[in-house]
Amino acid sequence: MKKYNIAIAGATGLVGQTFLQVLEERNFPIENLYLMASSRSVGKIIKYKGENIKVEELNENSFDKDIDIALFSAGGEVSRKFSPIAASKGVIVVDNSSAFRMVDSIPLIVPEVNPEDVWNHNGIIANPNCSTIQSVVPLKVLDKKYKIKRIIYSTYQAVSGSGFAGIKDLENGLKGEAPENYPHQIAGNCLPHIDVFLENGNTKEEQKMIDETKKILRKDVRVTATCVRVPVLHSHSVSINIEFEKTFDINQIRKDLASVKGLVVEDDVKKNIYPMAINSKGKDEVFVGRVRRDESVENGINLWVVADNIRKGAATNTVQIAELLIAGDRGRKL
The missing domain is CATH 3.30.360.10 (Dihydrodipicolinate Reductase; domain 2)
Known part of the structure; x- marks a missing residue:
């Protein structure tokens, strides 16, 4: 099975921690996992599937790495700043804030309702309100x-x-x-x-x-x-x-x-x-x-x-969107 490089922005928050739980429960195929948060959380150790992963600072250079999908739950202001940067570097962002939900060119996805819209993106997909x-x-x-x-x-x-x-x-x-x-x-x-x-x-x-x-x-x-x-x-x-x-x-x-x-x-x-x-x-x-x-x-x-x-209203729906992306991997940067 193909594996993917995944980043989580806001990894130390309530939803960010639930991202990790849901990814592990659903056995999401991850090659490399990058955990990002604000400067005050840098160096914190978070365990995922028995592995200790150090939290790094979310900044303008965070997405210079080879990352396929980034799951964001760090608030609207952070998303507005860093999601376009990630998208410009070929990362597909699934954003849990309200920053992009009503932007016409950005799909707003609930997988049970409108999964066909997931590929109508330009690098950013919005997760709806809980x-x-x-x-x-x-x-x-x-x-x-x-x-x-x-x-x-x-x-x-x-x-x-x-x-x-x-x-x-x-x-x-x-x-x-x-x-x-x-x-x-x-x-x-x-x-x-x-x-x-x-x-x-x-x-x-x-x-x-x-x-x-x-x-x-x-x-x-x-x-x-x-x-x-x-x-x-x-x-x-x-x-x-x-x-x-x-x-x-x-x-x-x-x-x-x-x-x-x-x-x-x-x-x-x-x-x-x-x-x-x-x-x-x-x-x-x-x-x-x-x-x-x-x-x-x-x-x-x-x-x-x-x-x-926190699960279906946020983390699980976000991960389900990522699952739609990998299920429909069309040879793009995925």
Whole structure:
């Protein structure tokens, strides 16, 4: 099997560490692995498959090496600076930040939804927002069959979406300590405030879900979102209300959802079976349940969708994109 030279930018962060875990679990064919981070992490030793790898500084010369694919999770500012440098040297970047998601020439990929777009890149591929990823997995098949008119998202997002800082705020808040990351206490609380507020009243997180959904589904569907941070460590939950153009049978909807690779239907309310954050932690699938008709509109349904935000919502989706690249290796610099 052909092996590839892989770099990870942001290797010491929460998602960066999960990159390593997912790469090892999925036995990604790696020849050489380069771990990169800011200057304060230089020299740190990280173990991968029993081998000790020293973290090096991410800088303008980092991609002078023979690197095939670079997985970035170092924040938007870092990505905007270093991703074009990497791409200019023949590296294919899969970026986990929001820096390039809405750039027309850069594909925004969820492998279960639009894998065919992965080769429409100029060296950079964007990984969508965590809540968008888990939401569009069930939406794609439903849109194809029933034509979505409108989507209403309400999210319940775990503190790990803010990285180690969010986890620390929850843990410290449970001890009665003041928050350092969030504007208010998250312990025992819900914050309808993720990222900064925009002029239209949406937060940036809400606007991401709106814009990214349209781009991935390739349609100007009506979308609105309210994104809420909740005192849960891991896994995001999303309530999705959908209005279709076409009529449907609710039992057929469940069958449609069950046909999607990577989507698990957990929907037996008589037995109290439905997706829960606590059960999705550490898993790569998206879970859907509470599938029911919305009787307030002619062709509406409600879904409850849950996924591990650090895995499927970030690291696993990024690695899956890299897997698409090597599976479709067309003799390019891969």
